[in-house]
Amino acid sequence: MDQLTQLATRINFKQYVVYIGFLLIFLFFAIVLKDDGFLSTRNLTNIILQTAPITIMAIGLVFVLSAGEIDLSFGSIVAVSALVAAVVMNEHSMILGILAGLGSGLAIGLFNGLLVAYLRLPSFLVTLATMGLFAGVARMLTDLRSVPVLNSTFTGIFGSGSLFGIPSLIYWTVGAVALGHFVFRETKYGAHVLALGDNARAASVSGIKILRMRLSVLMLSGFCAALAGLLYAGRLQGARYTLGEADLMTVIAAVIVGGTLLTGGKGTIIGALAGSLLMGMLNNGLILMGLSVSDQMVVRGFIILIAVALSLRDTNH
Amino acid sequence: MHETGIGKTPVLELQNIKMQFGGITAVENFSLDIKAGEVVALVGDNGAGKSTLIKIISGVYQPTAGVLKVSGEQCTFSDASVARELGVEVVYQDLALVDQQPVYMNLFLGRELTTGPFNRLDRKEMLSQTQQLVDELDVRIPSASATIRDLSGGQRQGIAIARATHWAKKLILLDEPTAALGVAETAKVEKTIQSLRERNLAVLIISHSLDQVFRLSDRICVLRQGKQIGIRETQKTDKNEIVSMITGLG
Numbered sequence: 001m002d003q004l005t006q007l008a009t010r011i012n013f014k015q016y017v018v019y020i021g022f023l024l025i026f027l028f029f030a031i032v033l034k035d036d037g038f039l040s041t042r043n044l045t046n047i048i049l050q051t052a053p054i055t056i057m058a059i060g061l062v063f064v065l066s067a068g069e070i071d072l073s074f075g076s077i078v079a080v081s082a083l084v085a086a087v088v089m090n091e092h093s094m095i096l097g098i099l100a101g102l103g104s105g106l107a108i109g110l111f112n113g114l115l116v117a118y119l120r121l122p123s124f125l126v127t128l129a130t131m132g133l134f135a136g137v138a139r140m141l142t143d144l145r146s147v148p149v150l151n152s153t154f155t156g157i158f159g160s161g162s163l164f165g166i167p168s169l170i171y172w173t174v175g176a177v178a179l180g181h182f183v184f185r186e187t188k189y190g191a192h193v194l195a196l197g198d199n200a201r202a203a204s205v206s207g208i209k210i211l212r213m214r215l216s217v218l219m220l221s222g223f224c225a226a227l228a229g230l231l232y233a234g235r236l237q238g239a240r241y242t243l244g245e246a247d248l249m250t251v252i253a254a255v256i257v258g259g260t261l262l263t264g265g266k267g268t269i270i271g272a273l274a275g276s277l278l279m280g281m282l283n284n285g286l287i288l289m290g291l292s293v294s295d296q297m298v299v300r301g302f303i304i305l306i307a308v309a310l311s312l313r314d315t316n317h
Numbered sequence: 318m319h320e321t322g323i324g325k326t327p328v329l330e331l332q333n334i335k336m337q338f339g340g341i342t343a344v345e346n347f348s349l350d351i352k353a354g355e356v357v358a359l360v361g362d363n364g365a366g367k368s369t370l371i372k373i374i375s376g377v378y379q380p381t382a383g384v385l386k387v388s389g390e391q392c393t394f395s396d397a398s399v400a401r402e403l404g405v406e407v408v409y410q411d412l413a414l415v416d417q418q419p420v421y422m423n424l425f426l427g428r429e430l431t432t433g434p435f436n437r438l439d440r441k442e443m444l445s446q447t448q449q450l451v452d453e454l455d456v457r458i459p460s461a462s463a464t465i466r467d468l469s470g471g472q473r474q475g476i477a478i479a480r481a482t483h484w485a486k487k488l489i490l491l492d493e494p495t496a497a498l499g500v501a502e503t504a505k506v507e508k509t510i511q512s513l514r515e516r517n518l519a520v521l522i523i524s525h526s527l528d529q530v531f532r533l534s535d536r537i538c539v540l541r542q543g544k545q546i547g548i549r550e551t552q553k554t555d556k557n558e559i560v561s562m563i564t565g566l567g
Contacts, residue, residue, distance in 0.1 A: 202413035206427030
């Protein structure tokens, strides 16, 4: 009985905001858009496919936020990595292109991480600056030109292909979420990330190498953004400096709505997946409703605001 | 009353420790031996050098001069992890707990147990060891899986001491262990500290409460303005003497 009441107080409404919100918005669209094909398998699959890069960036951001830092630059990393991958792939080989793309994401993450961890600059300001810096680099790389990616093996693996009837982007999503969840929940690394974000001094005196941890989460975020860049390039069969440009708000909202704290020490990968799908569904539904781009932005902004307010409503914070 | 462990090799020996920051001498010529099963109190006014000494013994600072021995062997605490490996644990004044994590993750913070080929966190084992330890030390918490944030000040202090007890092989440093606690909670924590003696650990306690120092300690070491004024056996001194040693008056 005692345990039962304990369990009851433990079940916290706000932990489930993302799932409740997901369900409500799904039901709303299902009813309002029932004649517009919202519920068709094709459309629902599309939502998941379009959300894949968002989910992967969100996984990286869960680690960064949980460690008490933030990354605002991942949108620019998406563009740089996709362009680098496309150019190298077209001039050399697919493998080199993939490695160059992922490598550039890691390198930018390393750059962010070194400034944050070893020069002790706040990650908000560092990544705000590198967001602009690498958005500029992305424009310079190809003089604003888009680069087509015609390698069908690449576009198959990272975009439109499928295996056993299941689209490759679903494998990427499931694989990344499973791996991210395992590392975050089940390993020392994940535990140390949470400890660092909760109480950096406690982590430090407990022997956790906090500078290395700060560096590593920003590199992880850079890597995830680069992978998201490859997925965009694969699905759109080309790279362009605008890739990832509009994802900053979407990804941050997905992660926060999912139940990760902006203040560090608490996060969830599964919640981030649910948050990402919620954002994807919102995009999709609003377009199907025929809203203009400006109307969509306003409605989406309001819904995110409500969801974030609900998920943060906690007397302890 | 208490066995003072005379004749045994001290677990920690400090000989002529000196610490300078630029031109300022924070501690000079400090010498102290602590034996297993002994509780030594370090007292002195604010700025007397107690925090500096704690940081030297826990490996945060390296002394400018002097010798530090653990169980008779000279060593250099080049950082906090070396001190920990040699069996010295610190209970910090701010407790250094991770609020949003359960008790058992705090007990194993930085030293988590893992299992299996993928080195998964062994939550089950950590939970059961933690439960056993808090039961032994009689730290009354709802469960070892309770979140730190939901515990009272006394319970948190109990967890911090339990963590140090679990890992300390030789010495526990306690920095103002009851400064933030009420009367009943203080009594509870003092009882826990008494039980460390039975585990044959050496305890160095810093406290502003002379009543507490007299209740807990075997010996009292007084610091004033970085200088060691003297060491007294608790049973052979009284508060007046200690107060005048602390203040330099009378």
